[in-house]
Amino acid sequence: MADTKKKKANVSPKKGAKSKKKKKQSSPLAGKAIAVLAGITIGLCASLVFTNIMASRKADSSTQAITKIPAPKEEKEEKKPSQNIMGESAFTSIPEKKTETKRETEVKKEVSPEKKVTEPAPQIASSVEKPKPDKKIEELSHKFNIPPAKNGATLLFVIDDAGMNVTNVKKYTALPFPLTIAVLPKLPQTSQSARAIIEGKKELILHQPMQAKNLKINPGLGAITPSMDSYQIQKTILDNLAELGPGVKGFNNHEGSLITEDKLKMIFIIDIANQKGLYFLDSRTSSESQAKQAALELDSNIIERNAPFLDNAVTREEMIKEIYKGLEVANKVGYAVIIGHVDKSVNILPPLLKEMYPELSRMGYKFATPSQLRLN
Numbered sequence: 001m002a003d004t005k006k007k008k009a010n011v012s013p014k015k016g017a018k019s020k021k022k023k024k025q026s027s028p029l030a031g032k033a034i035a036v037l038a039g040i041t042i043g044l045c046a047s048l049v050f051t052n053i054m055a056s057r058k059a060d061s062s063t064q065a066i067t068k069i070p071a072p073k074e075e076k077e078e079k080k081p082s083q084n085i086m087g088e089s090a091f092t093s094i095p096e097k098k099t100e101t102k103r104e105t106e107v108k109k110e111v112s113p114e115k116k117v118t119e120p121a122p123q124i125a126s127s128v129e130k131p132k133p134d135k136k137i138e139e140l141s142h143k144f145n146i147p148p149a150k151n152g153a154t155l156l157f158v159i160d161d162a163g164m165n166v167t168n169v170k171k172y173t174a175l176p177f178p179l180t181i182a183v184l185p186k187l188p189q190t191s192q193s194a195r196a197i198i199e200g201k202k203e204l205i206l207h208q209p210m211q212a213k214n215l216k217i218n219p220g221l222g223a224i225t226p227s228m229d230s231y232q233i234q235k236t237i238l239d240n241l242a243e244l245g246p247g248v249k250g251f252n253n254h255e256g257s258l259i260t261e262d263k264l265k266m267i268f269i270i271d272i273a274n275q276k277g278l279y280f281l282d283s284r285t286s287s288e289s290q291a292k293q294a295a296l297e298l299d300s301n302i303i304e305r306n307a308p309f310l311d312n313a314v315t316r317e318e319m320i321k322e323i324y325k326g327l328e329v330a331n332k333v334g335y336a337v338i339i340g341h342v343d344k345s346v347n348i349l350p351p352l353l354k355e356m357y358p359e360l361s362r363m364g365y366k367f368a369t370p371s372q373l374r375l376n
Contacts, residue, residue: 144320144356146327149364153330155338156180156368157353158281158305160207160254162342163187166196169342171350173200177357177367181342182207182252185240186221194244203369204247205281206240208269210256212285219255226258230268237272249371250279257286266294274300281305281370283339303337303370310340316348323356330365335373 157177162169163184172181173196180203183193197204209223219225222240224233241248250273259265260282270291273280282291284305295302307326310319323338330336340349361367 144359145324146356146359146363147331149366150331151334152366153327153364154335154366154368154373155326155330155360156335156370156373158182158205158252158337158339158370159349160252160283160339160341161344162193162197162207163190164343165189166192168346169193169196170200171346172342173197173202175350175353175357177361178369178372179203179367180205180249180369182254183244184209184220184222184254185243190243191245194247198245198247203249203371204244205249205370206237206244206251207254208237208240208251208256209254210259212255213257213261215258217255223254224256224259224265224269226262226265228265233265233268234272237269241276248278249369250281252281252283253285254283255285256283257289260289260291261286263290263294263297266291267297270294270298270300270302274298279303279370281337303373305337305339306333307336307338310338311345311349314345314348316352319345319348319352320356327365335368337370 158180159172160182161184162181164187166189169181172179181193181197182205183190183197184207187193194204209219209221211219211223211225222236222243224236228236237251241251253260259269266289270280280291280295280302282289282302282304289304291302292304307329308322310322310326312318312322319340326336326338357367
C-alpha cells in the first residue's frame, strides 16, 4: 500500500511537470500574437502620424500661397496707390515674381492705352454732336408750330398784283421754291415784271381784272366788264396775254365778283383758256362764283383758291396764322392754293416764306405751281 502511495506520489509530480512544460510551450505563441498586434498598432500610429505630417505640410504650403502678398503691405499700398484710367490700382506694389508679372500683363491688357483713346470718343461725339441738329429742329418747331404733312400736302403760293415795281417782284423770284406770280396788264412795269418772273424761273400768269359787285371799285385797265359780249371778252384777254409775252401758263381774276357770278361770261372766259392751253384759277372773290359750273358745261376743269388770303392784315403774326390755315387745308385735301400780294406785303412776306421754307420742307410739305397740280 505504501508502495502504491509512493507510486501515486511519484506519478502526480510528473503530471504537474508536464502541465508546467505545456505552459512554458504556450508562452512563445502568445508573444508572437502580441508582437503582431503591436506591429499593427505601431503601423497604424505611424500612418496617422504621416498623414498628419502631410496634411500640415499642405496647410503650410497653401498658407504660404495665400500669404505671398502680405496683408500689411497691401494696406500700406492702398493708401497711396498708383491709379489707372478706371480708378483701380495698377498693381505696382506686387513683387516682381512670375505669377505676379503674368497678372500685371493681364491687367495692362484690360486697361490698354488703345481703349483710353477709342472707347470714350464715340460717347463724347454722341452726347455733343447729335443733339445739335435736334435742338435746332426743336427750336424751329417751337417757333412756327408746324404740324407734319399728311396726304401728300402740297403748297401752291400765288402772289398777285405784280406790274407796279419790278424790284419788289424780284424779291419773290429769289425765293428757293416753286412760286406763281400774277401780273396785272397795262401797268408801268408789266412787261419788265413778266420778264423778271421768267428769268427767275417762277410761274407767270395773267392777273385778269374783272368788275366787282361793288361798282365803286375800279378794276383797272384791261378789265372785263358786265357790258362786254363774248368777242370783247376774248379780245381783252388775248391783248393782255400778248403784253406779258411768251411763257404765260394761265390766268386768274383780279377782283371780279360780279363777273365770276355770271355763269355765261365765265363760260366765255374759260373757253378762251382751253383754246390757248392755259389754266384758269378762280381767286374766289365771291362765294357765289359760277366758275366751276361753267367749266363743267365745257367738260373741263379749273383750279380754285381753297385757303385764306395771306395778307388781309399786313403783319408777320397774322400772316403766319393764315399760313397755318393753309397747312390745315393741304393736310385735309392734299393741296392748298394760298394767295398773297406783291407790293402790299413785300417787306414781310418774302423773308417770312424764306424763313419758314426749310422747316415746312423738313416736315414733309411739297411746293408746286397750279400748272404742275393740273398736270398731276
